[in-house]
Amino acid sequence: MSRKIVLAITGASGAIYARATVEALLAARARQPLALSAVLSATAPEVWAHELGGDVREWLASKDVPVFGGRDYAAPFASGSARWDSMVVVPCSMSSLAKIAHGISDDLLTRAADVILKERRRLLLVARETPLSAIHLDNMLTVTRAGAVVLPAAPSFYGRPTTIDELVSTVVSRVLDHLAVDHDAPRWGGEK
Ligand SMILES: Cc1cc2nc3c(=O)[nH]c(=O)nc-3n(C[C@H](O)[C@H](O)[C@H](O)COP(=O)(O)O)c2cc1C
Structure with a gap:
C-alpha cells in the first residue's frame, strides 16, 4: 500500500524549498510506493510567482500532483x-504555524494539519521567518508539544555548497529523512 503524503505550501518565502521537495518525493517513488497530494494557502501562488515565476497550480499539474486549496473540505485529507x-x-x-498551534482550521491547509495532529500522525513544519518573536517561538513550542516537528528552513554550509540548489538540498534531504522516506536527495557533505 502507498504511503500517503500531503505537501502544503504557504505564503512564506522559500517556494524553492517546496519545488525541490516535490521533485525529491517524486524521485523517491522509484524506491517505495508514495501517493502525493498538494494543498496551497491563499497566498502561496503569489509568493511562488514572485520567487520562481509561473503558476504553482500549473507546475503541480505538469507533475501529475493533485492540488487542492481554499476551503475545499471535501479533499480526501480533510478527514481523519x-x-x-x-x-x-x-x-x-508564521501565520499558518500560529493557526496550527491553536487549532484554527479555517482553510483546508490548516484543517489538514489539525487532522494529522489529532490522528497522531507525522506533521513537519518547515518554518521560515527571521528574526523570531516570542509569539513565533511560543507557537513553535506549542506545535512541538502537540507532536509536530519544526524543521526551520535553515540550510547548512559544512558540505561547502556552491549553488542555490545545493543549499536547498541540505534542507530538503532533512525533510525527507523526517518524513521517513527512502531517498537519494544529495546531502552535500553529509548531515551532522
Ligand atoms: C514575497 C513574500 C514573502 C513572504 N515571506 C514570509 C516569510 O518568510 N515568513 C512568513 O511568516 N510570512 C511571509 N510572508 C507573509 C505571508 O505571506 C502572510 O503572512 C500570509 O498571510 C501567510 O498566510 P498563509 O500562511 O495562509 O500563506 C511573505 C509574503 C510575501 C508577499
Whole structure:
C-alpha cells in the first residue's frame, strides 16, 4: 500500500524549498510506493510567482500532483478517516504555524494539519521567518508539544555548497529523512 503524503505550501518565502521537495518525493517513488497530494494557502501562488515565476497550480499539474486549496473540505485529507500518513508544510509561514498551534482550521491547509495532529500522525513544519518573536517561538513550542516537528528552513554550509540548489538540498534531504522516506536527495557533505 502507498504511503500517503500531503505537501502544503504557504505564503512564506522559500517556494524553492517546496519545488525541490516535490521533485525529491517524486524521485523517491522509484524506491517505495508514495501517493502525493498538494494543498496551497491563499497566498502561496503569489509568493511562488514572485520567487520562481509561473503558476504553482500549473507546475503541480505538469507533475501529475493533485492540488487542492481554499476551503475545499471535501479533499480526501480533510478527514481523519482517509488515514493519510504524513504532512509537510514547506515553506511554513508564521501565520499558518500560529493557526496550527491553536487549532484554527479555517482553510483546508490548516484543517489538514489539525487532522494529522489529532490522528497522531507525522506533521513537519518547515518554518521560515527571521528574526523570531516570542509569539513565533511560543507557537513553535506549542506545535512541538502537540507532536509536530519544526524543521526551520535553515540550510547548512559544512558540505561547502556552491549553488542555490545545493543549499536547498541540505534542507530538503532533512525533510525527507523526517518524513521517513527512502531517498537519494544529495546531502552535500553529509548531515551532522
Ligand atoms: C514575497 C513574500 C514573502 C513572504 N515571506 C514570509 C516569510 O518568510 N515568513 C512568513 O511568516 N510570512 C511571509 N510572508 C507573509 C505571508 O505571506 C502572510 O503572512 C500570509 O498571510 C501567510 O498566510 P498563509 O500562511 O495562509 O500563506 C511573505 C509574503 C510575501 C508577499
